[in-house]
Amino acid sequence: MRILGRRVVFYLITALAAITVDFFIPRLMPGSPVEAILAHLQGQISASTVKSLAVQFGVQTKEGLLGQYLHYLNNILHGNFGISTSYYPTPVSSVIKSALPWTLGLVGVATVISFVLGTLVGVLVAWRRGSWLDNLVPAMTFFQAAPYFFIAFLALELFAARLGWFPTGRAYNQLDFPALTLPFAGDVVSHAVLPALTIVVCSAAGWIVGMRNVMVTTMDEDYVLVAQAKGLGKRRVVWYAARNAVLPSVAGFSLAIGFIVSGALLTEIVFSYPGVGWILLQAVNNRDYPLLQGIFLIITFAVLAANLAADFVYVMLDPRTRQEA
């Protein structure tokens, strides 16, 4: 279990480093963009809010850098990210809190589907090496290389605008009032299908290629030969190989999850899905710095948590990691 302890410490340090980066970016930028925005906001929002924003970004304040940093850290630890200027006077934490469940649901479900599906297809491609399935890899590359939001454009035009199978955006019908009823749940699902499909199509390629490459190497291992020589069924042999080959995919999760979350945010924008991606666009359009920074930190924390979960799974799957303890 020592390895997990080390990972937890690493993620804590990473989170702290992310907060530090977040703190310094506005202070190091040339041309003091914050002051320009504050001057622009004067009159639109209350004077006390302008003052607190100025303190948050370290302009027009007499406090020393270290004092500012400790102040900032203290605020973050208490979940205080400041006041959003585009959703004024809502605090950033409430804005994110209302959007986060949509993103977590969408990205979570889509990631699980794409991981399972991609891994299975990867096994299949490696198993049937030399068949037409080999051509699947270059074809999938296209979907991997295409930007998520471009695939979202295509899905929207084809399945929503032309065929009319799915709604063209948002998370639920605006006339509906959110309630825990079956029709509303169905409405939510039908709104989520296209964004989720986009994420799955774009991210599954990575799992397929990764799994195929490891699987191809694993099938040459001696223990697979032994399993085959013992006369085990082909499916059983492939299962043994696949169980071992999936480890790097789980280990590589950290690299992938960042990409998937980033892609999902852009997908949400195309579908006007009311998740974090959508408020991110509002923040960008209105130069809402507190909201931008809050979103960055929240996404970072979420990705770190997902990584930690992946590490737990890895330790569960691979007994070698438990041996040193």
Next chain:
Amino acid sequence: MSATTDFGAASADGARAAAGPPEPAGGAARQGRGRRVRLPKSPKIIFGVITLGLFVLLAVIGPWIAPYSPGASVSTTNGVPQPPSAAHWLGTTQLQQDVFSQLLVGGRSMLVVAFLSGAVATVLSVVVGVTAGYRAGLADDLLSMLANFFLVLPALPLLIVIFGFLPASGGSNDLLIGTIIAITGWAWGARVLRAQTLSLRSRDYVDSARLVGEPTWRIIGFEILPNLMPIVASSFLFTVLYAVGTYTAMAFLGLINPEHWSWGTMLFWAQSANAEISGWWWWYLPPGLAVAFLGTSLALLNFGIDEFINPRLRAAGLTRKRVKRYAAGPVPRRFQLGMTPVVRLRDGGQP
């Protein structure tokens, strides 16, 4: 077994190789050249090189041959984008700008940012990765930690924060954009290079170089670095690919000056005019496809290099069609589960 993947394009090559085992003398003579010659044979690499070459050509000559200025309104019928016609091959945008010209002009910025970003990130990853791998101990721990930090940090939100705070003039400077993207893109390459350096530094030939008294810079530069080249190349392509996607995303979000034409800004304008639900496919399809194909060509090149580094990744065996065709000849059997493919038979001696 040939080094090619079986797409059919390689069948001529396969047929030659399948004609029978070459004489040992010929095989030996080719060995020195073999490594270099083999690379372009894979159809993946051929496709990647040709497509990438076309894009580079487009980036160079595109702005010169563009029939219109990308921002100019070419017609007075404002409001509704015009579908492709003889006058405007890819139609017009809502502001009656020529999509074809925007596509031609936008390629240059895209490739400059992508390749610059790849170059900067590769230098960073070589410096950090090789140093960390060669100097064990505290330096390694700290540098690895730095790389891991950048690896788990979600890059897009970080870049959005950086670009969000950037003054407006920064949003149209390709050099600045490329460098900023590189800062978030070097970590993966550094990690792979560190792992490989770690394995190389304890090899016998490096040990003997050290015993002979070669200075460190020479050992790293002449003993270790040449053996890392395929990985360096692969990480370069990976970063270029990453920069293509990231730059497009930044522009799509409106964080790049929307008057600074690139394929991402085209998608930004298309999205803000709701082109995807209005059926104006000619507006967003060309830039999207351009990004996708540029990315595909880079990824295929990368696969080719991966297969070069790790021969076991090559699509071994023959397609069923070719098994039938060669059924009579001295052709190796199709790959069987659990059998290590041995390449000796057909390709002149090297695995």
